[in-house]
Amino acid sequence: MTHAEFQDLCAAHALGALDGEERGALEAHLAECAACRRLVAENVEATAGLAAALKPIEPPTALRDRILVAARASTPRFTGPRAVIPSWAVPAAAAAALLVGVWFGAKLQEVSKGPSALQAELEKVRGDNAKLREEIETNRRTLAELQTKEVKFMADAAMGEMSGGIGAEAALGKVFWHKNEVHVMAAGLPMPPEGKGYQVWALVDGMKPMPGNVFTPNAAGAMAGAGEIVGIPQGKVVKFAVTVEPIAGVKEPTGAMIMTPMEKK
Amino acid sequence: MSQLYERYSAAALATATRVLGDRVEAEDVVQEVFVRIWERAADYDTGRGSVAAWVMSSIRNASIDRIRRRDAQRRAVDASAAEPRAQPEKGEFPEDLKRVNAAVAQLPPDQRQAIELAYFEGLSQSEIAARLKQPLGTVKTRVRLAMQKLRAALAGLAEVPE
Secondary structure, rough: OOOOHHHHHHHHHOOOOOOOHHHHHHHHHHHHOHHHHHHHHHHHHHHHHHOOOOOOOOOOOOHHHHEEEEEEEOOOOOOOOOOOOOOOHHHHHHHHHHHHHHHOOOOOHHHHHHHHHHHHHHHHHHHHHHHHHHHHHHHHHHHHHHHHHHHHHHHOOOOEEEEEOOOOOOOEEEEEOOEEEEEEEOOOOOOOOEEEEEEEEEEEOOOOOEEEEEEEEOOOOOOOEEEOOOOOOOOOOOEEEEEEOOOOOOOOOOOOEEEEEEOOO | OHHHHHHHHHHHHHHHHHHOOOOHHHHHHHHHHHHHHHHHHHHOOOOHOOOOHHHHHHHHHHHHHHHOOHHHHHOOOHHHHOOOOOOOOOOOOOHHHHHOOOOHHHHOOOHHHHHHHHHOOOOOOOHHHHHHHOOHHHHHHHHHHHHHHHHHHOOOOOOOOO
């Protein structure tokens, strides 16, 4: 089937009117053709005109109340593309959800207010809504960029594993690195002493330990983050370890080794 | 969410009622879709179309899904309730969708019928051809031309050559 023939199918596809074989062929084509995806999107947009052509039916007040109650019982969630989401990207998505949540929470309170108060606040909310949408969109783009970056990184990265040292026997960690970029994730860690954190080191035979970032685990004993370790040589065996160091980090390890390179069995 | 509801609920209920032919079921669908929209508000992608299209296609798809699930006999019994009741104007579609709305009214009846059977009844082109006793090629042409005109209206073009 030619591109022009696929284009002819886009209108019917937007209406959900393609029969099985044609639908399958177009969907396979859409996976690879941005122009046809745009054409389908334009057609979907146009189908909304069919709905707009109907005489509106005023919903009963009870329906609005039911929706508000159901929405209150529900939790907004973020379901982005199924890709690895770096831990530092989560706050962006959470912020987007929180912004909507705060706004909607305010709307819920309006239910108990009089009509005039509702009207006045509705105008304000309309303005706020546009801003919130902009912020959500910005957050989504940021997240998408981070996800893309993360996927590219993971495709190239090598992995090293770490096990817990003395005082952290249950801890396990993984380090992904490519060139100088290093991503660390670990679990089962105790809280470090006051003023201390966990510093990551790259270890290569015959070289001094190369310092990485200092991390602090969360209350559940997990830590994750990314940073640079300058000087990791290419083509050498690289292992990773974690020591207890001052929060500001040090150039050479001074504290106890809380995580050690996991030896291959 | 509240603003979305104020703006689109009347059109949403009209669409769901038109598809389902049952006001009670239509209200269920409107509730289901608006709650889902609330849950997924953070996922709304402005690059994929307008809010109006997002809401209305969600309503339409949920209604068609429901109609496919439910008992065919039930649908026949309730068919008499399919006509939406006229109500005062409520709900405010964006200007571009109002243009599409006007374009729908100007479509030749056979083209409008073809796309309405697809949109509101969930029929495929071959099912439309069988229903109308028309060749499949004729139905495909009607669908394509009708949607071409609606897209042109959406884009603000005066007319599209057939």
